[in-house]
Amino acid sequence: MKRLLPLLAALTALVVASPASAYWEYGHQTIAEIAWANIKPVTRTRILALLRQQKLLGTPQCKAGTIDDAAVWADCIKGIKDADGKRPFDYTGPWHYQDVNICQPFDLVEPCKDGNCVSAQIVRDAKILADRHAPTADRVRALVFLIHFVGDLHQPLHAGEKGDKGGNDVKADYGTYTASRLNLHSIWDGYLAERAISTGPSLVHRYPAAERARIAAGSVTDWSRESWQVARDATYATAVGGDPCGPTPTRAKLDNATIERLVPTVRLEVKRGGLRLAKMLDRALG
Numbered sequence: 633m634k635r636l637l638p639l640l641a642a643l644t645a646l647v648v649a650s651p652a653s654a655y656w657e658y659g660h661q662t663i664a665e666i667a668w669a670n671i672k673p674v675t676r677t678r679i680l681a682l683l684r685q686q687k688l689l690g691t692p693q694c695k696a697g698t699i700d701d702a703a704v705w706a707d708c709i710k711g712i713k714d715a716d717g718k719r720p721f722d723y724t725g726p727w728h729y730q731d732v733n734i735c736q737p738f739d740l741v742e743p744c745k746d747g748n749c750v751s752a753q754i755v756r757d758a759k760i761l762a763d764r765h766a767p768t769a770d771r772v773r774a775l776v777f778l779i780h781f782v783g784d785l786h787q788p789l790h791a792g793e794k795g796d797k798g799g800n801d802v803k804a805d806y807g808t809y810t811a812s813r814l815n816l817h818s819i820w821d822g823y824l825a826e827r828a829i830s831t832g833p834s835l836v837h838r839y840p841a842a843e844r845a846r847i848a849a850g851s852v853t854d855w856s857r858e859s860w861q862v863a864r865d866a867t868y869a870t871a872v873g874g875d876p877c878g879p880t881p882t883r884a885k886l887d888n889a890t891i892e893r894l895v896p897t898v899r900l901e902v903k904r905g906g907l908r909l910a911k912m913l914d915r916a917l918g
């Protein structure tokens with residue numbers, strides 16, 4: 633797995649990297665590894681059997697033979713072009729997020745109409761994966777999408793926003809690092825996620841049964857509401873310096889003290905994603 637050195641993150645509080653896809657590799661792969669450490673042995677066996685059929689995905693450019701590769705496959709395919717230069721997987725773009733306004737009452741009906749949102753796709757993929765009569769190709773695809781989308785749901789800006797494309801339209805500074813392409817979404821997708829995951833003890837380990845049950849309780853809708861609330865109360869509140877629904881500054885500034893305060897929030901979101909993914913994989917395959 634390609635990762636930035638935790639020591640570098642700890643020393644500088646800055647992560648200098650090229651813009652990448654949703655939750656970047658580190659976030660998605662860490663969530664997948666937490667799930668892997670907490671699923672039943674029989675679930676691992678059945679996951680490996682499905683991943684050995686990765687050729688059925690028809691995407692040799694994007695590997696999915698390991699849990700780490702599977703975690704980022706859904707982002708990788710967005711870059712595939714056919715002979716005419718078209719992107720055949722563009723239709724999957726809306727599946728990675730749900731535009732639920734943090735300044736309105738929580739509601740998934742409009743953002744998820746026609747099933748084009750991340751929570752609807754999670755439910756759909758879990759159902760296909762659990763269907764032993766479904767074609768193997770469909771189950772392999774459902775598996776790799778599910779692994780990725782549960783990660784996406786736990787990046788708060790994939791669950792809540794305020795008419796700014798999930799923070800993509802909000803220019804922002806990360807500590808002393810500033811760049812014209814840097815925005816609130818990229819900070820939460822990668823820079824802050826990598827800092828948080830690399831801070832403190834590893835999140836990847838077997839959790840006590842009581843903690844797994846407590847964190848994984850509830851439905852996908854419950855988890856959506858929770859992530860939406862984190863977007864409101866943590867992501868936007870810190871970006872605007874108070875009322876999350878107040879005016880957004882021309883350029884948000886996350887100083888080092890703010891980054892330190894957000895680290896535990898991000899770590900909890902990653903842990904939640906991993907343990908909830910474990911629950912869904914066990915339920916479908918265990």
